[in-house]
Amino acid sequence: MAKLTKKQKEAHGKIDKNKLYSLEEASALVKEITNAKFDASVDLAVRLGVDPRKANQMVRGVVTLPHGTGKDVKVLALVTPDKEAEAKEAGADYVGLDEYLDKIKSGWTDVDVIITMPSVMGKLGPLGRVLGPRGLMPNPKTGTVTMDIAKAVSEVKAGKIDFKVDKTGIVHAAIGKVSFSEDKIKDNAKELLDTLMKLKPTAAKGIYVKSVYISSTMSPSVQLDPKVVA
Known part of the structure; x- marks a missing residue:
């Protein structure tokens, strides 16, 4: 395993691995722990309690992020x-x-x-x-x-993106840039999470949102409390 740089160690040290963060806290923390010299993307990874191999449990949709993606989409x-x-x-x-x-x-x-x-x-x-x-x-x-x-x-x-659960049951989506304010990151994340909740397949049993992580291109991930989207 590669050794962590001093900045990477500092970033990891700011995250309490035993804590599930609120959306507000995580949106602020992901900005704080990003040390990239470029405007890194902010990504959301949501593990769902679905079996993507079954057609009636496939989760796919579109969402228009209120503050756009921060990317010039070609x-x-x-x-x-x-x-x-x-x-x-x-x-x-x-x-x-x-x-x-x-x-x-x-x-x-x-x-x-x-x-x-x-x-x-x-x-x-x-x-x-x-x-x-x-x-x-x-x-x-x-x-x-x-x-x-x-x-x-x-x-x-204007910021419309489409997403689809992968074969491991995870939805990955870029929801903005580190240069965004905490509120903009939070708003975009909430819009995606709210949309995912509306798309819960009736065939999916048990816990639907198992885990939620937010990270930037070169930062460690911050775990959110899944209850924020319940």
């Missing part, structure tokens, strides 16, 4: 010519169709979100092997396959 709008102006006006970084489909076939995936129309999805099917593993395949459930291109682009730019 959006590709794969649309027909009649929708191009709408997509550009809404703030899409890349707009087009066939030329970008060809670029993706060649391995280009330098975007964070792809938004498209129902009529275009047939062309995206063959690109599933490229887009799927990167989480870039548009999906009607997350609002990235729609006829209202302007609204979809605007929402993503």
Whole structure:
């Protein structure tokens, strides 16, 4: 195991491993224990009492963070010519169709979100092997396959994110930056946690939220009291 640096030891020393922190306390502490020289992302990891292998226990959804993610999200709008102006006006970084489909076939995936129309999805099917593993395949459930291109682009730019429980039962999501105020981190975390509670599968038995951790890109994690979302 690699030795901890002096700053890392100091960060770990500020966390009481036997304590379950409130959302307010954790939002303040994650800022205090981050020593990165860049504006680190703040992440939330929520372990759920679900079996993701069963379709009726899959947890997936979207949430618009009240204060955005702090990240400049690059959006590709794969649309027909009649929708191009709408997509550009809404703030899409890349707009087009066939030329970008060809670029993706060649391995280009330098975007964070792809938004498209129902009529275009047939062309995206063959690109599933490229887009799927990167989480870039548009999906009607997350609002990235729609006829209202302007609204979809605007929402993503404003801080709308999608999340999905992984095979170990954990939902990971970036909820802001360390430069955010404590209140903004808290508000964004609460919005995600509240959304997760609304998505509790009826088939899930026992404790739904087993643990909640907040951390930054290079900080140790702080454990929250799961009751904050009960």
